[in-house]
Amino acid sequence: MPNNRYTMWFLEILQAEKGACHKMNLNIVCIPGDGIGPEIVAEAKKVLDKVAQKYNHSITYKDILMGGASIDACGEPLTEEAIATAKAADAVLMGSIGGNTSTSPWYKLPPHLRPEAGLLKLRKSLNLFANLRPAYLYEELKAACPLRDDIIGSGFDMMIMRELTGGLYFGERSTKEVDGVLTAIDTLTYNENEIRRIAIKGFEIAMKRRKKVTSVDKANVLDSSRLWRKIVEEVAKDYPEVTLEHMLVDNCAMQLVKDPKQFDVILTENMFGDILSDEASMVTGSIGMLSSASLNDTKFGLYEPSGGSAPDIAGKGIANPIATILSAAMMLRYSFDLDCEADAIEAAVKKVLEEGYRTIDIMPQEEGRRAEVTQVGTVQMGDLISERI
Numbered sequence: 001m002p003n004n005r006y007t008m009w010f011l012e013i014l015q016a017e018k019g020a021c022h023k024m025n026l027n028i029v030c031i032p033g034d035g036i037g038p039e040i041v042a043e044a045k046k047v048l049d050k051v052a053q054k055y056n057h058s059i060t061y062k063d064i065l066m067g068g069a070s071i072d073a074c075g076e077p078l079t080e081e082a083i084a085t086a087k088a089a090d091a092v093l094m095g096s097i098g099g100n101t102s103t104s105p106w107y108k109l110p111p112h113l114r115p116e117a118g119l120l121k122l123r124k125s126l127n128l129f130a131n132l133r134p135a136y137l138y139e140e141l142k143a144a145c146p147l148r149d150d151i152i153g154s155g156f157d158m159m160i161m162r163e164l165t166g167g168l169y170f171g172e173r174s175t176k177e178v179d180g181v182l183t184a185i186d187t188l189t190y191n192e193n194e195i196r197r198i199a200i201k202g203f204e205i206a207m208k209r210r211k212k213v214t215s216v217d218k219a220n221v222l223d224s225s226r227l228w229r230k231i232v233e234e235v236a237k238d239y240p241e242v243t244l245e246h247m248l249v250d251n252c253a254m255q256l257v258k259d260p261k262q263f264d265v266i267l268t269e270n271m272f273g274d275i276l277s278d279e280a281s282m283v284t285g286s287i288g289m290l291s292s293a294s295l296n297d298t299k300f301g302l303y304e305p306s307g308g309s310a311p312d313i314a315g316k317g318i319a320n321p322i323a324t325i326l327s328a329a330m331m332l333r334y335s336f337d338l339d340c341e342a343d344a345i346e347a348a349v350k351k352v353l354e355e356g357y358r359t360i361d362i363m364p365q366e367e368g369r370r371a372e373v374t375q376v377g378t379v380q381m382g383d384l385i386s387e388r389i
């Protein structure tokens, strides 16, 4: 992102002009959810409204209930009516769902009636098979990164693209006695269509970034990985501008902490992606900064912060809204192809951090460095970002 004041000014003019000749109506369903959800979604809407005003778009919002809020109002975590409303939208922006799992009465209900069942049902109903989690290290938050300075260098910016509906988590499983010994079996299945559709998404996303795909598998052992590699290579032929490399998952886990700068898009199957995306998010610092998207094979997507409903800080006005605001930027980029508008949000977030504003979760740990920054609450952080669009 450009630092020079004049470059920023010139880009802003170009962006405003491009937006002005590209008017759109965005039909967005919001799921405020539980805990800090309503607080952080309100700030993301504030920023979206500012983008719409500046770039001459209009936005129609509809709210639906999910999770605990829906259990309280409707007796179930997600109603068919809410699903139908979500399906009719262009994209869904979600806060988070769930409560304190030890004390909330929602967790005394049977599993299919608990808050999380609503999210699983929604993902399934919308056929969301591609999960995107960016791992971006802001210069200003370098201190939160557990890696050494010489490894971090000028920072890193990668996108973990995880297949979400196949593989080991959805294969047939059983536990039975075999010759008197208790034995558990899990199966890992992928067909070529499931691999092709996520690979296409991966290459499409790479085309919007630095045009490099690292496909991660275990092709030296698993048949499913050998098929994965074959199909990814076939898809790569349609994207000659994108550089493709293959990496074994054990090596990838090592490379993520040895040299994270080398990665642009990491494309991988369900379980490998589950583990690698947590590893990648850990090296960026705060959970309050991490956005995510789940996409299907249209432009439709569900956008949400990576964190949960944080019941410990709900209602206190101190939650970090940045992950949700950055999820809204992902929504503009991937569901609406509004790249300039998404860039404007990301640049505004960076500017606010450069100016030294921090929510409590990203305050420096060392006493001495706290005086260099200004602590703000949820609403103020949303205002600051919105003002810088």
Ligand code: NAD
Binding pocket: 036, 040, 095, 096, 097, 098, 099, 100, 101, 116, 119, 287, 288, 304, 306, 307, 308, 309, 310, 311, 312, 313, 318, 319, 320, 321, 323, 361
């Ligand atoms: P959590 O992510 O809600 O909280 C973990 C820690 O991170 C807490 O200390 C919290 O205060 C902090 N935190 C999280 N988001 C923050 C933010 N935006 N700003 C500042 N601090 C933030 O995880 P948890 O405590 O394990 O789970 C709480 C509830 O959230 C559970 O019911 C869980 O099932 C649910 N959950 C929901 C989602 C989702 O909606 N997709 C994801 C994960 C967890």
